[in-house]
Amino acid sequence: MASSDTPKEVEDVEEEMALAGPEDLIKHPLQNRWAMWFFKNDKAKDWCDNLRVITTFSTVEDFWALYNHIQRASKLPSGCDYSVFKDGIQPMWEDEQNKRGGRWLVNMNKNQRHHDLDNVWQEMLLCLIGEAFEEQSDDVCGAVVNIRNKGDKLGIWTRDFNRQDSILKIGRTLRERMNMPKSCIMGYQAHTDTISKAGSTVKNRYQL
Amino acid sequence: MSSASGEPKVQGRDIPNRRVVLNDISQLPSEYSTTPGGTFFSTTPGGTRIVYERNFLLQCRNSPLAKSPPANMLEIPGITSPAKPGVKENGDHSLKSVKEEKAKVSAEDAQFEMDI
Numbered sequence: 001m002a003s004s005d006t007p008k009e010v011e012d013v014e015e016e017m018a019l020a021g022p023e024d025l026i027k028h029p030l031q032n033r034w035a036m037w038f039f040k041n042d043k044a045k046d047w048c049d050n051l052r053v054i055t056t057f058s059t060v061e062d063f064w065a066l067y068n069h070i071q072r073a074s075k076l077p078s079g080c081d082y083s084v085f086k087d088g089i090q091p092m093w094e095d096e097q098n099k100r101g102g103r104w105l106v107n108m109n110k111n112q113r114h115h116d117l118d119n120v121w122q123e124m125l126l127c128l129i130g131e132a133f134e135e136q137s138d139d140v141c142g143a144v145v146n147i148r149n150k151g152d153k154l155g156i157w158t159r160d161f162n163r164q165d166s167i168l169k170i171g172r173t174l175r176e177r178m179n180m181p182k183s184c185i186m187g188y189q190a191h192t193d194t195i196s197k198a199g200s201t202v203k204n205r206y207q208l
Numbered sequence: 209m210s211s212a213s214g215e216p217k218v219q220g221r222d223i224p225n226r227r228v229v230l231n232d233i234s235q236l237p238s239e240y241s242t243t244p245g246g247t248f249f250s251t252t253p254g255g256t257r258i259v260y261e262r263n264f265l266l267q268c269r270n271s272p273l274a275k276s277p278p279a280n281m282l283e284i285p286g287i288t289s290p291a292k293p294g295v296k297e298n299g300d301h302s303l304k305s306v307k308e309e310k311a312k313v314s315a316e317d318a319q320f321e322m323d324i
Binding site for chain 2: 025027028029030031038052053054055057060061062063064065066067068069070071076123126129130131132134135137177
């Protein structure tokens with residue numbers, strides 16, 4: 001027990017540093033630098049003004065430093081989004097890297113927000129930063145989670161909806177990593193179709 | 209060498225170590241596989257892609273380097289910072305605000321609890 005007048009907090013920190021091996025003090029670089037964005041639906045403002053970069057990161061440890069200190073996706077108010085995109089790509093259809101692209105879309109029902117949403121979102125992020133899609137990772141732009149009362153959505157955005165082989169490989173990896181049951185169908189939608197949708201449904205360009 | 213008092217003069221000394229923080233892939237030394245922890249890096253055949261396994265990424269979650277929020281994080285109350293200022297997620301207290309936090313600690317602190 002500390003008998004000196006050193007504040008306990010300081011001692012704890014010093015002890016922790018002494019115990020840390022060199023492997024704890026080296027940050028592991030990622031293949032890409034990523035930006036995490038937050039969107040809040042404030043109708044009084046322009047859409048773009050509601051979209052803000054929280055921070056960027058390019059190491060495994062900096063990713064966790066961020067992830068460990070932000071609100072969980074399931075706790076965000078309805079109408080909010082988190083997006084994680086490669087640095088330089090804005091999480092919007094209009095971006096040069098997105099305008100010919102689309103997304104693998106995972107729809108969640110209301111019950112899943114408490115059980116599955118955070119796990120699936122975390123899994124998507126680990127796929128992104130760990131380059132789990134391997135060569136196809138170059139086609140990936142980012143990931144988005146939309147928190148909505150009518151049902152939450154998660155998506156992996158890729159840059160070109162014509163790249164069928166790549167998109168299907170990404171989709172298969174995603175299903176595997178998310179442990180998606182076989183009975184569940186996952187669709188890939190082109191952003192242009194989403195923008196020009198006539199009804200409430202958007203056709204799937206690909207399906208798994 | 210012996211001192212005038214006759215006692216052998218033996219002093220403990222820390223083993224020197226070097227702290228390396230990589231901020232960018234370009235700073236990665238060419239022999240990185242020999243650095244501690246470097247064996248976790250892997251590359252795809254014919255490429256230099258840095259791929260991390262899921263389990264390795266999860267292990268890093270509790271790294272000392274991930275215990276503080278990023279310095280340049282945008283502050284959005286309720287999202288990137290607790291709705292209540294001064295209480296950090298990991299239970300640490302900044303020295304100047306310990307007193308005021310003690311008064312404020314309540315069940316709501318669980319908001320930013322880490323789930324592992």
